[in-house]
Amino acid sequence: MTAGKTIDIQKFIDEKPFSRFQWGVFLISFLIILIDGFDTAAIGYIAPSLLKEWSITKPELAPVLSAALAGLAVGAVFIGPLADRLGRKFLVTAAVVLFGAASLISAQAGSLSDLITWRFITGLGLGAAMPLAVTLSSEFAPTRRRGVLTSAMFTGFPLGAALGGMLAAWIIPQWGWRAVLVLGGVLPIVLAVAMIFLLPESVRYLVARHAPVERIRAVLKRISAEAADAVAFVSGEAQALLSSDAGKRGVGLILSRSYVIGSVMLWLTYGMGIVIFYALINWMPILLKDGGLDPKTAVLVTSLFPLGGVGAVFLGLLMDRFNANRVIMFGYLITAACVYAIGQVVGDLGLLVTMVFIGGAVMNTTQSSLPALAASFYPTAGRATGVAWMMAIGRIGAVIAPFLVAELQRRHFDFAQIFTVLAVPGLVAALALFIKNAFHPTEPEAGTPDPVPGKA
Template structure:
């Protein structure tokens, strides 16, 4: 339908309206989903030394339990993205949160390594489905001028979750973190069901009744929407917009190269992240650092992710691909530096924190980059597949360090090897920019085009 004076462009309305308490509530709920993901992701690395002591398992035997949730995360994300583009963001999000809550709570009562591995996989299925939908829903309620910053701010919950896990284990035991990791999402799931709205952009694309769309937008823009007879989006011209399912959009000629480069960059980032998250406490302990100190130093690594807000601000104003690529370049240097100072606790604390700040800032910025890259009809699928395929990088990272320890490499050599994927991620983002120069422009360019299109009507 051609836009008329009685038809409102939803994104323009969001751009021109102040952010309301209704939107902040949506952002907050998605923030807590990411916090729980960070809590769950970090806990297993901190639990590992306790499993070795209590169950007598060897370090190489920890590989399956450390990576089980990652297989689930990959499977959950890859399947849930297309599902959310068909059924809606909220429906899939609520179901997935309940799934990982039940599975994580059951994990607290595991009697052995095999049972824990199975339950970690199921937990991962739920988390994998929840994360991309939280990213997509947040992005689709943001004004374009602040989309990257707000989406990245949501990911600050990820490192906070890891820090909480590191604090709980020495004080309450490893089963306590699994219990909290199960109860919290069950409570959150109820809140999501009652409070969380469906994506208004999704409702427009799927041609939901005007009354339902108007009811949501009235919570944001008030009386501005009362006279509207219809709502529309203007994301691209009809000649440019790929048709079909979310998969069709993601793999279309227009988006194919960018999709593959997003997968590669996120994959390599998670090779680094999970290699360090799962193994740093053990590597530091083997280097002669007291176990409690080793755990607390390792906890500084995910705590550094708060820099994502600054990167989001930069991404909203400058070339987002180049901003994140620089982050990955600095990641490679800082990870290498950890291996150079592992014998000095003071310097180690500083370098681990700096490395974590840079690494998590770059990696946490990737979902916002993907969400801005795809149109609404393929956004959940595009974000989910990047997150899902990227999770295999986490699996590779976990097994990479396991193999390096079997080969008896020094800590310095291990950190040097782990730094290399950061350079590969850098190259991938530069290739994406070269293949899709228009998508690398700042969000302001698209805002200008949308404003001009609306003004013409």
């Protein structure tokens, strides 16, 4: 590269070795998602303690289980468009502080209504932090490794949920359920302090928003010193839009003629996976306890379900090499079969543990890969909104899931019947990806670059 030349930032990121700076961005994003998973799943692990301490019925518990999930949806709806206009770093840091502080206050709740309120506020921060972490991490990733890196980063969510179960089984008998929420508040606040000093703004966002060239150059120099002599930058990403959609960003872009069908199918797919995940995470400890397991064993068995999400790294590799829509579609078909199978082995603890882990591995691997699919589907002008809205609208499934299982219990469905019902969303998710692939068989980024100059 010669002095005074214009740098195509995506080509620059693709050609340079993955730097320690990029690994740092990945690690911080991973930790955000890890703690997000911990705080989101925490309410399910403390649910049996709430039933006992506050003498409430299982149907009364449903609003508590859904409160943070409703907040997740609201937070994600608003954060995406804001991030596409205002940037990623400040908003993701503020979101992490919000859900940490709200979790600390939740630990002091003295009534069901107080806990519902503060869990909703916790959800606002959780819903904002997750899509921004996914977006920021993907925008520093080389094209050839974006699928595997984004999927690997998102494995933090099921790992955090699994960690929550293991810690809750140890913490609750010694210090009570409130200590779980205290831990879920302290960890994100400590992380937010580190983020202020270590996390950069997205360089692709800076170029797309015509930021001063000095600011862009300062970020790229942390990847390679060869950026020091650049005088201008271009985005180097394709935006395969119809002429009528050119110049759109945020909500206008993801709902444009070029993207609307793919967007709707992503929403449906994510929502169906969420129904399965939260129905099992929130209710499995109680269902297993009713099935004869002691409370501690029920929590530990449930914690195996999200642990399997680490397989998303393997699925990310497949997504980088093959048609990503079909890879994930196949995963949901296997998910449907596995969820059904869990319901058939409740009488045998060994088989139950095995099927919970295998079912969780397949389901969470598949679900954890969806943010990578969305991040690669949308261009910079709509990426934060696209990822956030997929998670936000999909979170409707998270709100529905606790009430769905509560209603099935009210109708006296047994363990096997409940899992048969919960297998159906896996089939719906696979169908939605089949439709998306029919309209978008290749990813939009596979075209020619659309130059966006930085200001000198």
